[in-house]
Amino acid sequence: xxxxxxxxxxxxxxxxxxxxxxxxxxxxxxxxxxxxxxxxxxxxxxxxxxxxxxxxxxxxxxxxxxxxxxxxxxxxxxxxxxxxxxxxxxxxxxxxxxxxxxxxxxxxxx
Amino acid sequence: xxxxxxxxxxxxxxxxxxxxxxxxxxxxxxxxxxxxxxxxxxxxxxxxxxxxxxxxxxxxxxxxxxxxxxxxxxxxxxxxxxxxxxxxxxxxxxxxxxxxxxxxxxxxxxxxxxxxxxxxxxxxxxxxxxxxxxxxxxxxxxxxxxxxxxxxxxxxxxxxxxxxxxxxxxxxxxxxxxxxxxxxxxxxxxxxxxxxxxxxxxxxxxxxxxxxxxxxxxxxxxxxxxxxxxxxxxxxxxxxxxxxxxxxxxxxxxxxxxxxxxxxxxxxxxxxxxxxxxxxxxxxxxxxxxxxxxxxxxxxxxxxxxxxxxxxxxxxxxxxxxxxxxxxxxxxxxxxxxxxxxxxxxxxxxxxxxxxxxxxxxxxxxxxxxxxxxxxxxxxxxxxxxxxxxxxxxxxxxxxxxxxxxxxxxxxxxxxxxxxxxxxxxxxxxxxxxxxxxxxxxxxxxxxxxxxxxxxxxxxxxxxxxxxxxxxxxxxxxxxxxxxxxxxxxxxxxxxxxxxxxxxxxxxxxxxxxxxxxxxxxxxxxxxxxxxxxxxxxxxxxxxxxxxxxxxxxxxxxxxxxxxxxxxxxxxxxxxxxxxxxxxxxxxxxxxxxxxxxxxxxxxxxxxxxxxxxxxxxxxxxxxxxxxxxxxxxxxxxxxxxxxxxxxxxxxxxxxxxxxxxxxxxxxxxxxxxxxxxxxxxxxxxxxxxxxxxxxxxxxxxxxxxxxxxxxxxxxxxxxxxxxxxxxxxxxxxxxxxxxxxxxxxxxxxxxxxxxxxxxxxxxxxxxxxxxxxxxxxxxxxxxxxxxxxxxxxxxxxxxxxxxxxxxxxxxxxxxxxxxxxxxxxxxxxxxxxxxxxxxxxxxxxxxxxxxxxxxxxxxxxxxxxxxxxxxxxxxxxx
Numbered sequence: 001x002x003x004x005x006x007x008x009x010x011x012x013x014x015x016x017x018x019x020x021x022x023x024x025x026x027x028x029x030x031x032x033x034x035x036x037x038x039x040x041x042x043x044x045x046x047x048x049x050x051x052x053x054x055x056x057x058x059x060x061x062x063x064x065x066x067x068x069x070x071x072x073x074x075x076x077x078x079x080x081x082x083x084x085x086x087x088x089x090x091x092x093x094x095x096x097x098x099x100x101x102x103x104x105x106x107x108x109x110x
Numbered sequence: 111x112x113x114x115x116x117x118x119x120x121x122x123x124x125x126x127x128x129x130x131x132x133x134x135x136x137x138x139x140x141x142x143x144x145x146x147x148x149x150x151x152x153x154x155x156x157x158x159x160x161x162x163x164x165x166x167x168x169x170x171x172x173x174x175x176x177x178x179x180x181x182x183x184x185x186x187x188x189x190x191x192x193x194x195x196x197x198x199x200x201x202x203x204x205x206x207x208x209x210x211x212x213x214x215x216x217x218x219x220x221x222x223x224x225x226x227x228x229x230x231x232x233x234x235x236x237x238x239x240x241x242x243x244x245x246x247x248x249x250x251x252x253x254x255x256x257x258x259x260x261x262x263x264x265x266x267x268x269x270x271x272x273x274x275x276x277x278x279x280x281x282x283x284x285x286x287x288x289x290x291x292x293x294x295x296x297x298x299x300x301x302x303x304x305x306x307x308x309x310x311x312x313x314x315x316x317x318x319x320x321x322x323x324x325x326x327x328x329x330x331x332x333x334x335x336x337x338x339x340x341x342x343x344x345x346x347x348x349x350x351x352x353x354x355x356x357x358x359x360x361x362x363x364x365x366x367x368x369x370x371x372x373x374x375x376x377x378x379x380x381x382x383x384x385x386x387x388x389x390x391x392x393x394x395x396x397x398x399x400x401x402x403x404x405x406x407x408x409x410x411x412x413x414x415x416x417x418x419x420x421x422x423x424x425x426x427x428x429x430x431x432x433x434x435x436x437x438x439x440x441x442x443x444x445x446x447x448x449x450x451x452x453x454x455x456x457x458x459x460x461x462x463x464x465x466x467x468x469x470x471x472x473x474x475x476x477x478x479x480x481x482x483x484x485x486x487x488x489x490x491x492x493x494x495x496x497x498x499x500x501x502x503x504x505x506x507x508x509x510x511x512x513x514x515x516x517x518x519x520x521x522x523x524x525x526x527x528x529x530x531x532x533x534x535x536x537x538x539x540x541x542x543x544x545x546x547x548x549x550x551x552x553x554x555x556x557x558x559x560x561x562x563x564x565x566x567x568x569x570x571x572x573x574x575x576x577x578x579x580x581x582x583x584x585x586x587x588x589x590x591x592x593x594x595x596x597x598x599x600x601x602x603x604x605x606x607x608x609x610x611x612x613x614x615x616x617x618x619x620x621x622x623x624x625x626x627x628x629x630x631x632x633x634x635x636x637x638x639x640x641x642x643x644x645x646x647x648x649x650x651x652x653x654x655x656x657x658x659x660x661x662x663x664x665x666x667x668x669x670x671x672x673x674x675x676x677x678x679x680x681x682x683x684x685x686x687x688x689x690x691x692x693x694x695x696x697x698x699x700x701x702x703x704x705x706x707x708x709x710x711x712x713x714x715x716x717x718x719x720x721x722x723x724x725x726x727x728x729x730x731x732x733x734x735x736x737x738x739x740x741x742x743x744x745x746x747x748x749x750x751x752x753x754x755x756x757x758x759x760x761x762x763x764x765x766x767x768x769x770x771x772x773x774x775x776x777x778x779x780x781x782x783x784x785x786x787x788x789x790x791x792x793x794x795x796x797x798x799x800x801x802x803x804x805x806x807x808x809x810x811x812x813x814x815x816x817x818x819x820x821x822x823x824x825x826x827x828x829x830x831x832x833x834x835x836x837x838x839x840x841x842x843x844x845x846x847x848x849x850x851x852x853x854x855x856x857x858x859x860x861x862x863x864x865x866x867x868x869x870x871x872x873x874x875x876x877x878x879x880x881x882x883x884x885x886x887x888x889x890x891x892x893x894x895x896x897x898x899x900x901x902x903x904x905x906x907x908x909x910x911x912x913x914x915x916x917x918x919x920x921x922x923x924x925x926x927x928x929x930x931x932x933x934x935x936x937x938x939x940x941x942x943x944x945x946x947x948x949x950x951x952x953x954x955x956x957x958x959x960x961x962x963x964x965x966x967x968x969x970x971x972x973x974x975x976x977x978x979x980x981x982x983x984x985x986x987x988x989x
């Protein structure tokens with residue numbers, strides 16, 4: 001399957017979906033990322049990242065939670081899919097492994 | 111009280127978003143953007159909130175947002191439905207075989223004829239493009255401007271080519287070739303024959319023009335006394351299986367009594383080449399490199415890859431202006447001389463020079479043919495569309511039911527597109543078959559060589575495919591779209607009045623079709639009238655019953671013996687010799703001619719040589735001075751006759767001295783003398799031009815022979831002439847033509863055009879009539895009840911016929927009103943190429959009107975008569 005690996009930003013988004021749990025929709029996700037990372041991420045970028053993640057099958061979505069500000073339109077609520085969870089774990093394991101292989105000397109002078 | 115409306119995002123941006131966004135993404139995206147808007151409204155104020163909203167809308171304008179989900183399209187694609195479409199298509203076709211026949215026949219004919227014309231155009235445009243690097247190959251030609259007469263020559267003096275090769279580093283290779291006489295005597299063992307089309311050529315010829323070698327290689331002409339044969343000549347000399355023989359290379363052939371060794375055999379020149387050699391003989395030792403004043407060497411160059419043609423031309427101009435030899439020749443001739451390069455690929459269609467190597471195509475005919483091809487496509491496409499819509503009239507209910515049962519508009523469209531795809535597929539098959547069958551007919555008609563095998567190799571199949579696909583989609587799509595838009599409710603309320611607008615559209619199509627037909631009729635009418643006029647125009651002499659016998663050059667010395675022998679035959683009333691045979695270009699040469707004021711000035715003017723019997727044989731009359739006297743030696747070397755046009759051209763008629771005794775110097779053929787007589791003007795040359803000034807010379811040994819016979823028993827006379835000819839001319843095969851045929855051949859291209867136009871017009875009109883026939887059938891079916899009621903109420907058959915045909919007649923008259931000015935415009939353009947042309951009279955304008963109306967009446971009459979004859983009871987019985 002094309003592009004099943006997880007990009008850095010995608011991983012960030014996916015984790016945020018996990019953090020927000022039941023409240024994960026695009027605006028909340030982009031606000032959260034901005035808050036945690038202090039990066040000035042635009043809404044459009046988050047939206048398209050979510051779109052990509054859904055295509056890859058790492059998130060599921062369902063409609064719900066309409067509000068007045070939205071003109072009565074539903075939100076698209078995201079949740080991490082089983083594949084997404086696996087991908088997150090795999091990515092974490094890879095990093096841990098890499099971390100464990102770095103000689104202590106490298107960080108000595110920090 | 112002021113009503114506060116809550117601030118909202120700009121509505122146009124909102125609408126834009128809703129328009130481009132894929133439906134399945136719209137809901138949440140739009141919601142998100144609105145939510146963002148309200149968040150920003152509180153933080154940053156209305157202006158910024160709106161601005162960001164607009165920015166967001168535009169940043170989301172991306173493929174993954176506006177691309178519709180593919181599964182959406184797949185929703186109702188179903189193999190069973192597709193099978194069903196095909197089944198209904200076949201059922202419908204079965205139900206109405208007449209419609210099937212008319213529709214496929216019309217489309218197939220249109221496709222076949224259009225492809226034929228496109229193939230012809232393609233072939234004409236591809237002339238000489240098969241040579242390797244054809245875009246780098248140029249011909250060097252020259253022009254002279256003498257006393258306001260500008261003449262371009264295809265060949266140039268051989269010395270110029272040689273000098274240019276030295277002068278211009280841009281020239282990679284240069285090759286010259288020239289004719290080896292008109293016909294050369296060729297001998298191999300016992301096999302003796304006269305062979306035209308042989309060239310003397312530089313050994314570099316094969317580096318410029320890459321002929322394919324079957325034997326030998328491109329060095330074949332290096333060294334003296336070498337000859338390279340083409341495949342067909344090699345077959346003629348060595349027999350059919352010559353390729354199996356190993357000993358052919360270095361075999362000796364005798365040409366004009368000289369031995370040459372065969373050092374190569376090349377493939378025959380492609381039909382689509384303006385150079386048609388039969389053999390190349392090495393230039394070495396035969397060609398003259400020092401000639402600066404006679405244009406007879408066809409000179410072709412291949413430029414270096416990095417060379418710029420414009421710069422080469424500039425250098426050529428500079429060279430011409432400075433070269434001493436050219437300057438001297440120009441002074442001798444009293445001419446302004448120019449030398450220029452011409453791309454190889456443009457020669458066939460765009461060159462109109464003296465001494466071209468082969469008959470030159472005409473770009474205007476290419477345009478004309480392209481227009482006719484377009485006419486064919488339009489006409490058959492219109493036919494198809496019109497018939498398809500009309501034929502679907504009895505299927506409205508079917509469409510209605512389908513829609514009620516839940517068919518999408520898209521599905522109806524698909525159904526009808528499937529049907530028309532099937533229909534056009536069969537028409538295309540039929541059309542392609544027809545195309546292949548018509549190629550030989552076309553070649554015969556146009557005296558042309560279209561080869562299927564050759565076309566198949568080139569890009570032509572792709573072009574053909576594109577044309578067919580375009581035609582079938584365009585003609586098939588409209589009916590499909592139109593039918594898919596039918597409102598089922600109206601269908602069932604029986605209230606579908608078919609839409610006046612739709613009717614109008616079909617009428618416009620029909621109008622176009624008949625305008626095309628009328629234009630074609632006008633074209634045919636005028637072209638054939640003009641050709642008729644040319645062939646029957648009084649030339650001022652009698653061209654009937656005159657035979658032209660060719661006399662090979664080396665046998666010219668015996669020509670008087672042949673003349674005497676021929677005169678002894680019964681049925682031969684006169685024999686004369688003249689070096690001129692009618693051809694499109696007149697035999698011009700440079701002269702110094704005395705003007706009215708006594709000054710000698712140079713002039714480019716036609717000149718012919720003939721013997722003492724020519725004037726009598728053609729019945730020319732001397733209007734001033736005297737005829738040549740064959741017993742007077744001086745008349746051969748110092749006397750000229752001129753025609754009246756020449757007298758006028760040089761202003762001699764305006765002086766008291768008159769034309770007699772005026773000095774002429776034919777320096778190019780070394781004859782200096784005076785005018786001894788004036789001949790009444792006759793049209794010896796093409797009628798495309800006014801009668802040209804002409805200088806006539808007396809000469810004893812010329813060919814061909816003009817033999818005047820009395821018109822009875824021509825085959826018998828011919829047989830005895832042939833017998834005598836063979837006896838005197840050492841068994842040479844007699845080649846002959848009739849003078850009037852030869853004159854007609856000047857207009858060969860136009861005659862072919864006429865033939866093509868006539869056949870094309872017939873087919874086009876047939877297609878239109880076919881369409882009208884089919885259309886009227888449907889119209890009549892729709893109005894059967896009306897006709898029934900009218901008959902019951904006492905209408906006569908004539909009245910009903912009038913009722914049914916008057917719409918169409920009006921349309922056709924309107925079509926003619928459009929066609930006549932258009933057709934007249936085209937025809938006039940064409941007629942301008944002729945100095946002598948028919949006058950356009952009023953009756954000619956009525957012919958297309960009457961023809962089209964009659965043809966239309968004829969094609970609808972079948973249906974109308976059938977309808978008006980039906981017993982009203984049968985029609986009205988069922989309600």
